[in-house]
Amino acid sequence: MKVYSIExxxxxxxxxxxxxxxxxxxxxEPLHPxxxxxxxxxxxxxxxxxxVVMAIQQQVPHLWFGETEREAGYMGVPDRKGHRERVRGSSRR
Structure with a gap:
C-alpha cells in the first residue's frame, strides 16, 4: 500500500x-538544495x-515542487525523546 504526504x-x-x-x-536532507x-x-x-495534489496545483501552483517516490518507512516518527529534552523545564503551554 502506498503512503502519501505533503512536505x-x-x-x-x-x-x-x-x-x-x-x-x-x-x-x-532536503529534497532540493x-x-x-x-x-x-x-x-x-x-x-x-x-x-490534494489538484488543490495545491490550482490554488498555489508556485509552491508545488512536484512528486517524488520515497523508500518504505520514509514517514518517520516524531522526535519524542528530543522534544521532551528540549522542552523539559520550559514554561511552554
Missing part, C-alpha cells in the same frame, strides 16, 4: 518544538491524494 517547507525558520505542530516536524532541512510532513490518505 511543507516554510521559508522562515520553524519552531521544532511548537506545542501543536512538533509531531509533524522532520529534520532530514533550495529547501530547508526542517519541515513539516503531513500524511495524506491514499483516497485523497489526487484531490
Amino acid at each position: 511543507l517547507c516554510p521559508r522562515a525558520p520553524i519552531d521544532r518544538d511548537d506545542p501543536v505542530l512538533w509531531p509533524l516536524g522532520r529534520d532530514e 533550495a529547501l530547508p532541512r526542517l519541515r513539516y510532513r503531513l500524511p495524506v490518505p491514499p483516497s485523497s491524494q489526487v484531490a
Whole structure:
C-alpha cells in the first residue's frame, strides 16, 4: 500500500518544538538544495491524494515542487525523546 504526504517547507525558520505542530516536524536532507532541512510532513490518505495534489496545483501552483517516490518507512516518527529534552523545564503551554 502506498503512503502519501505533503512536505511543507516554510521559508522562515520553524519552531521544532511548537506545542501543536512538533509531531509533524522532520529534520532530514532536503529534497532540493533550495529547501530547508526542517519541515513539516503531513500524511495524506491514499483516497485523497489526487484531490490534494489538484488543490495545491490550482490554488498555489508556485509552491508545488512536484512528486517524488520515497523508500518504505520514509514517514518517520516524531522526535519524542528530543522534544521532551528540549522542552523539559520550559514554561511552554
